[in-house]
Amino acid sequence: MEVLWLDQEEVKSVVDMHSDMVVVESAFRQHGLGKVQMPPKSYLYYTAYNGDLRTMPAYLEEEDITGVKIVNVHPGNPMRGLPTVMALIILISPETGAPVAIMDGTYLTDIRTGAAGGTAAKYLARKDSKVIGLVGAGNQARTQLEALLEVFEPELVRITSRTRESCEKFIEEMKDLSPCEIRYEDSVQKVCDCDILVTTTPTRKPIVKADWIKAGTHINAIGADAVGKEELDPELLIRSKIIVDDMVQALHSGEVNVPLSKHYISENDIHAQLGEVIAGKKPGRTSEDEITIFDSTGLAIQDVATAHMVYERAVKEGLGREVRMF
Structure with missing residues (x-):
């Protein structure tokens, strides 16, 4: 054989x-x-x-x-x-x-995770989204942006990471792919001034504060894929519509795992799985002002x-x- x-x-x-x-x-x-x-x-x-x-x-x-x-x-x-x-x-x-x-x-x-983020934004972000924010400048940032460019026509991409050098490398590598300006920002807070925010870091302490996120923002939370990882302020999850890729995996190792373990939120606060939204079983975004979060753990x-x-x-x-x- x-x-x-x-x-x-x-x-x-x-x-x-x-x-x-x-x-x-x-x-x-x-x-x-x-x-x-x-x-x-x-x-x-x-x-x-x-x-x-x-x-x-x-x-x-x-x-x-x-x-x-x-x-x-x-x-x-x-x-x-x-x-x-x-x-x-x-x-x-x-x-x-x-x-x-x-x-x-x-x-x-890398590419299938980017594809999931682009698909989530297609169903959950505002159709008129013009500014993309990227926290992290690694391989996942590249494929997440590539997928978003399949769905949206942004006017500006903001990016920050642990080092300015990694962001400048990202900007150089992506300049031929992106039709708009990609701008380095020196803080996560500045990057959060966007319509679609993508976080792709391995952090175990929240780096995105709730009061930095404006009404109508969609967030692809990609980095938390194991127990103890989290990128978002739990207060942000409390006031957002949460969509996970898979309920069982997310409860164990997604962005929601730490807020759940500390009782900031409950399982009932999770609105849907992405597949349920795509299949029309549950609604996605229902207003221009709500904040939506896609919790991506990565599915087989x-x-x-x-x-x-x-x-x-x-x-x-x-x-x-x-x-x-x-």
């Missing part, structure tokens, strides 16, 4: 943000309709190395595609010359359980849907190499 192996460059060559937003939105819709099997991601914690490892299986029943992602998060890796996040995705045959393809999931994780359905698209395109183009298993 042989399995198709695809490296990162091959994955990159066949995936684009526009196409991925289509498959990710479809995956969320199936999730909202209850047509997926997806246990919450499981974690191993390597406290001595400030890292963790996660396994993420999913089965999209409507499309009959299944697989699992294995992914790490090690914030100290850049000092070793390695990415903070590295991932491997295995596509499986639902019929036989045999592996069909093994591919790099590092870039795929996003990975499997994207990986399946990559696999089909790679086969069509004759990419990859067959590896004998047995």
Whole structure:
């Protein structure tokens, strides 16, 4: 038996943000309709190395595609010359359980997370949003902005990060993609003067204060993806409409996990899962003044849907190499 192996460059060559937003939105819709099997991601914690490892299986029943992602998060890796996040995705045959393809999931994780943020903003942000704010200047900031540019026509992008150098690098790399000015700001508060705010940091202490956020803002909270992480002032969650990607995962490791554990909010304060909004089962934004928050933990359905698209395109183009298993 042989399995198709695809490296990162091959994955990159066949995936684009526009196409991925289509498959990710479809995956969320199936999730909202209850047509997926997806246990919450499981974690191993390597406290001595400030890292963790996660396994993420999913089965999209409507499309009959299944697989699992294995992914790490090690914030100290850049000092070793390695990415903070590295991932491997295995596509499986639902019929036989045999592996069909093994591919790099590092870039795929970045683009599918961006696609989820763009899709959330499509349904939750004001249609006339003109200013985007980015807190964080890493890979996730890049794909989040790329996805938002698929949906909106901003006039200004504000960005801040731990260092001005990282922001200037981001601005240089993104100048050909963004049709508008990308401006460095020296504080998170200045970046919060926006219509759509995206936070992509690994912080465990809130960095966005409630009184910095104006009425009508939409927030993509991307950074909190493990127990104890939070980027937003709990007071902000209290006065916002909260939409999570998956209820079970969010309660455990999303932006809401710390405010829930400290009883600032309850599970009843969570309005919906994104898939329920996309499927029309629950409303999204209902006024121009309400603040909406998308709590993104990252779902295995996003990975499997994207990986399946990559696999089909790679086969069509004759990419990859067959590896004998047995």
